[in-house]
Amino acid sequence: MTSKREVFQKPARWLAPLLAAVLSACALGPDYKTPQSRLAGDFENTTGDQQEPQREFWRRFDDPILNGLVDDAIKANHDIRIAVANLQQARAAQLGVDAQAYPRVGTNASASRQIIPQTSAPGFSREERTGNVFDTSIDANWELNLFGRYTRASESAAASVSAAEAGVAAAQVSVTAEVARNYFQLRGQQLRLQIAHESLQNQQANLDLVQARLDAGRGTELDTTRAQSQVENTRAVVPVLEAGIELSRYRLAVLTGRAPTELAALSEEPQPLPGLKPVNGIGSPSTLLRRRPDIRVAERQLAAATADIGASKADLFPSVSITGLLGLNALHPGGLNSGQAYYYNLGGSIAWTLLDFGRIRSRIRQNEARTDAALAQYEKTVLTALEETEGALISFNRNQRRAESLFKAAHASEQAAKLARTRFEAGVTDFLTVLEAERQLLADREGLAQAQTDAGTSLVAVYKALGGSWYESATTTASSN
Helix, strand or coil, X not given: CCCHHHHHHHHHHHHHHHHHHHHHHCCCCCCCCCCCCCCCCCCCCCCCCCCCCCCCHHXXXXXXXXXXXXXXXXHHCHHHHHHHHHHHHHHHHHHHHHHCCCCEEEEEEEEXXXXXXXXXXXXXXXXXXXXXXXXXXXXXXXXXXXXXHHHHHHHHHHHHHHHHHHHHHHHHHHHHHHHHHHHHHHHHHHXXXXXXXXXXXXXXXXHHHHHXXXXXXXXXXXXXXXXXXXXXXXXXXXXXXXXXXXXXXXHHHHHHCCCHHHHHHHHHCCCCCCCCCCCCCCCCHHHHHHHCHXXXXXXXXXXXXXXXXXXXXXXXXCEEEEEEEEEEEECCHHHHHCHHHEEEEEEEEEECCCCCCCHHHHHHHHHHHHHHHHHHHHHHHHHHHHHXXXXXXXXXXXXXXXXXXXXXXXXXXXXXXXXXHHHHHCCCCCHHHHHHXXXXXXXXHHHHHHHHHHHHHHHHHHHHHCCCCHHHHHHHHHHHC
């Protein structure tokens, strides 16, 4: 025969879990949807096809030294290490948030000696009112996930972790591009320094020539002073370029997490500029949403802010907790093994803030405003990414054309300088023509070196704008750290 107690207990066994499941499914607040992008079509300034760009872009330059510097930076750069630490922090916070949905279980044990007041036990002697008490228990508390309180909090934490992962990727893209850019600048300054030294040799030879003609009575002091001025002007460029080389080396040391002395070979052993290969694919504007880590960061921050609205709205409704206690109590340790020492407590509680003078609704409005700001930031990031990509493509294309023209100009200037010197030695033209031809040759060669450097740095900017290689190496680096 079923007792009344069993009749009432059976529905309770499934009613509470069912009610919790139903209420948790009714998560408050807006459900997040990825914003629709207005990016479509192709880039306006592309000269390549629309296939995906190479991931580890720096390897296209076929420069082992550059490859080594980038590898060192990915492993030791401080900005990347900071981003990885932020990711670890976000993951730890996610574990804490997810754990709130589970019961909290604790244990207690106590032993005491007590005396009951005579007023509470009249007629009993002191010995009868004095005794020991031993107690041990396990208690549990579970706040139900009503109205999706923990569901939304978990969504926010998960989105924050994804944003932190993309933050690691963004740091990697920025650092690798900065290493490549500074490397191009260093090699470009070394090329310009080499040009300056070669020009100094030619100009010194001109000075020696006009000085000899002056000593022989066939030259003029004006030609000598002009030649001397040209030599000193070119010599003045040398320390500026040497300083630029050292500054680039120091910057590369910071980016790679190494001491400047460890990169001394970069200054002591000049190398040519890395070769530039055509961009064989840049994808399409719509693929920027997948490749650019900064867009991923903004999108995940928007998702986290959206989930926070629901989490704060859940505070408007009651929270329900189930509590339980199972323990043993006896007057002596051996009594804890007795079945008569067993006791338990099972119950529930409801907490509901009825009057808080608008504090909860204020937090809701704050989260709604933060979501609006996050949406605007996401849209801005998308448009900025498009602007950076188009701008980088324009700069690269124009710098390539500029370098091609200056290459032709430098070749023509070299021929003109040879002709001017030959004609001067033959007495057909004056020395001013030689000086002007040498000056133009130096300007064209320096301009060509700078244009080639700019073409390299602008190509790096193209790859950075396209998202670099983050989607291949970010997760690996974060996990290894």
